[in-house]
Amino acid sequence: MDLRKEVTAAKLTDDLVVDILSRLTYKDFCRCKCAYKAWSAFSSDPDYRKKLPKKVTTGLLYQARDKSAIPLVSLSRDDGEIDGILADVPHYEHLEFLDCCNGLVLCKYKSSYTSPGICRFVVCNPATREWRVLPDTFVGTDSYRHTTILAFDPSWSPHFYVFNFSHSLVDKLEMFSSGGSTWLVDDKWDPEITFSWRKPQLFLNGMLCVQIDGQQVLVFEGLETMSYDILPYHYTIDLPFDSSPVNSFTDGCFDKSSGILHYALPDRSGRSIIVWTLDDYAHCLLHWTVKCHLNMEDAFGRKDLVYYDNGGISGASDWFWNCDYRILALDLERELVVLSDNKTMKLISYNISTGELNEIRDGIEEHRYYVPCYSELPAQEPSV
Template sequence: MDPGNGFLAAKLTDDLVVEILSRLPFKSFCRFKCVCKAWLALSSDPQYCKKLLKIPTGLLYQRRYNSAIKLASLPHNDKDFDEALSFLPQYEQLELMDSCNGLVLCKYKNSYTPPAPGICRFIVCNPATREWKMLPDTPPSHYDPFYNMSILAFSTSWSANFYVFNFQRLSTRYLGFGPVKLQVFSSDLSTWFLDDTSWLSGTSVSQPHMFIDGALYVHTDLHEIMVLKSLEETSSGIAPSLRTIKLPHENVGFVARFGQRCFGQSSGALQYALPEEDARTILVWSLDVDEPYEWSLKYRLSMSHAFGRDNLCQYGVHSWQCDYEVIALDLERDGVLLFDKRADKLRLYNTRTGELDEIQPEDHRCRKLQDAYYHYVASYSKLPALFGF
């Protein structure tokens, strides 16, 4: 073989690469687009994405007091997709914790072999390939796992391995949800590590969060985003690099009023969505991927047009409340996922047409605070093998 042939792919024009990718079978396309960052970027480029196959997307959800985890699927090409996630072990309690770039994190309990107090048990799975891995038990802890926040970190453009960050939080009437310990699982080492979180001193982490190309963006109670990089170093006892970024809207009372802000990502950039004060418009900002990390307003999405009315606020028990909730952003596919509180329905807002479509699961009823919803985009990457399992 001519050694120069190995460099031919790098010399192909974008038009030729897109033409080749568009002719691949669906699952092959999903794998080949991850060959390099340039090819991956083409799949979300507005100029080319219409020529390429659509990746299965949807909304993973779990109802309160119900262990069934399901996927409210949006239109896609993979007819063999297991939307009921029936391949997962049927434990008495299986709790949906997070979803990240095609992988899903669940916490489980088994009455036959109950864990010791303070221990958590996790499963990481890939719904597209129907693979799942049971992680080793977390180290014992005297903190109540009920208050933990568990985050899955995975990106094929960053690493073939995945990480689980289990923030153990102390909840009291006076201290709120402050990080106390951080447990880190690395799939390449197949073990848990403890971090004293001294670099998190005084910060309370909360939803939402987003993992993009090796950087974890986590919302804090200080109206900021905490950005953690070099996360893979935590398994070696090295604290990640840390910086904070102010959110684009400075009115904290306004944010508290219409609460459910939402993170998303497009072409490697973090996005942040929040309804305006009258709820008639959703504002979507985008964060620069490089310093000085400034926000720019990208979209003003008219909810008045979508819902067909201007009155989108109702007075609740103690304050005015928005009639809808922003659940997830999928702007690479022109979508914003909403929960319509008045109609008790999940809806998809199309940013191109300004119209709402219903994506109501059959078993869905009124949205509860404890219900879990996570945006899902399929990945056909194989789960890495866990050493010793």
């Protein structure tokens, strides 16, 4: 957007801007939000967001254990399952779904021509049918364990970032920015920082937040410096103290609402989901407060949502805490929680407004929450 148009837009009142945006299709509205960041804040305003275009398709991406196609299970009642969401990605013999973030999808791929020890990634935007192949990384053999995370937020930056954590004999962290052309390597990565690929994560206001072992959140900031071959800095913050008894046995879920970090986890009885908010984060107060409780007892129609396994021959009878459900996605702005019901082996959604559960589909494979993004991928930077 040129300067003259920006000045003209700045003269309009918020009410007039929202009225104009409300007349657009959802796809055009998304493009406007990416072009002019001030407009993206309207989606978080409780009064304005009711007037703005709604999302057409939100859903859950997953891949079966046989690494077959990557379908999208839509959460819209009038839209069935959409097969082949990544149909336009160049064909590879082995395409493995790893992560998605704000409309972009990250996959690992290889073919019969891929040399041993080489790891290749491709980032795709299913909504615009674009894809971008990342430079090769040399990670050793496939027996090494890796956790790979995608970070992207078009309202903050047009660039995406990929973090590849290696849990091999030599722990290291590889980082890629679409604003550069090479991987950056932190070969002094602290091996004490460990987490599994299932741990919750969120990209918020230019910060990547990942839950790690030890009831903490690992936070990366300064990602924009990666375009200049400068490593971002990181630190840890503690999760809510009263979440620790349950955090040892199950994963919670992050969400961003009104630009603030939220964390959700079942309580010890399983009869409610507690949602905490990290208040006044910009002033580094780092204080978690309870935002709300979501009633699971009424939603499931029963109280017995938690059971215990014993700790072995000499272990306590109530050593291992188990819950009938697990939180897959939390979207407070759309008043939606996605759960996996381990008892019925179904995916279900919980409506925060009505307190009702709705069945999505059978099966509880690992899913990632998908929201379409209609901004174009950044242009490929030339290699030096």
